Amino acid sequence: MGRGRAKAKQTKVARELKYYSPDTDLSALERELHGASQTGAGRSAADDREEDEDDYGSWSPGRR
Known part of the structure; x- marks a missing residue:
């Protein structure tokens, strides 16, 4: 319920x-x-x- 108002705004x-x-x-x-x-x-x-670097290595647990 309550979808009518949101849909009307999107429309x-x-x-x-x-x-x-x-x-x-x-x-x-x-x-x-x-x-x-x-x-x-x-x-x-x-x-x-700088744009090509990502921070994945800094927070990933490493290889499994």
């Missing part, structure tokens, strides 16, 4: 997302797309290593 949100069309700033989108390749080149290898 309302879905309808708003479906039919709402905000004004798109195409010049800002163009700047972002052209700037993405330039900012990506400025990353260092240390930044990439």
Whole structure:
């Protein structure tokens, strides 16, 4: 019980997302797309290593 109110809210949100069309700033989108390749080149290898590392080894019990 109580699912009706939650479903109604989900339906309302879905309808708003479906039919709402905000004004798109195409010049800002163009700047972002052209700037993405330039900012990506400025990353260092240390930044990439930090993203690749995971903490699994620190909390796992080891091999079985």
